[in-house]
Amino acid sequence: MGKSFNLPLGVWGLGFGIWSLGFAGTLFAACPCMANGDFVQESIGSLIRGILNDLRTLIREEIALARVEIREQAGRAKAAALSFGIAVAALAFGGTFLLVAIALGIANLIGWPAWTGFLIVALLLCVGGFVTLSSGRKQMATFRAVPEETVATLKENSEWIAKRLSSVRK
Numbered sequence: 001m002g003k004s005f006n007l008p009l010g011v012w013g014l015g016f017g018i019w020s021l022g023f024a025g026t027l028f029a030a031c032p033c034m035a036n037g038d039f040v041q042e043s044i045g046s047l048i049r050g051i052l053n054d055l056r057t058l059i060r061e062e063i064a065l066a067r068v069e070i071r072e073q074a075g076r077a078k079a080a081a082l083s084f085g086i087a088v089a090a091l092a093f094g095g096t097f098l099l100v101a102i103a104l105g106i107a108n109l110i111g112w113p114a115w116t117g118f119l120i121v122a123l124l125l126c127v128g129g130f131v132t133l134s135s136g137r138k139q140m141a142t143f144r145a146v147p148e149e150t151v152a153t154l155k156e157n158s159e160w161i162a163k164r165l166s167s168v169r170k
Contacts, residue, residue, distance in 0.1 A: 055161075062154055069147030076143045083136030090129030097122030 101118035 058157060062150060062157070065153065066147045066150040069150055073144055073147070076139065080136050080139040080143060083132055083139055087129050087133035087136055090125050090132060094122050094125030094129055097125060 097118050101116075101122050104114065104118060
C-alpha cells in the first residue's frame with residue numbers, strides 16, 4: 001500500500017507530493033503513485049493522537065529546561081547566601097571586638113594600653129564585613145527566581161500552537 005513518512009521535528013507543510021497536516025513527528029501514510037492520484041491518509045483520531053504525543057513531549061522538554069534553569073539559579077542563590085553568612089560572621093566578630101575595645105578604652109581612658117589593638121582588629125573586621133556584604137548584594141542582584149528562558153519558550157510554543165490551530169480551523 002502506502003509508505004509511512006515520519007516528518008522530523010519542526011517540519012510542516014507540503015513535501016514531495018505528500019500532504020502533511022498536523023504536528024511534526026506525526027506519521028503520515030500516502031501513496032503518491034496510485035492509479036487515480038488519490039492519497040490515503042491516516043484517520044483524524046491518529047492525527048490527534050500524534051498531536052497529543054508531540055504536546056506531551058514538548059511539555060516534558062519544557063519541564064526539563066525549567067529544572068536546569070532552577071538548578072543554575074539555586075547555585076547563584078547559594079553563593080549569595082554564603083557571602084551574606086560570611087558578612088554576618090565578620091560583622092559579629094567586629095562588633096564584639098569593637099565593644100571589647102570600647103570597654104577597655106573607657107577603663108583605661110588615661111593611658112594607651114592594649115585596647116588599641118582590639119580597636120584596630122575590630123575596625124578591620126568591620127571593613128571586611130562591609131566589603132563581603134556588598135559582594136553578596138551584587139551576587140543577589142543576578143539571581144532570578146523565575147526561569148526566564150523557559151517562560152520565553154512556553155510563550156513561543158503557545159503562540160505557535162494557537163497559530164497552527166487557527167490555520168487548521170480555516
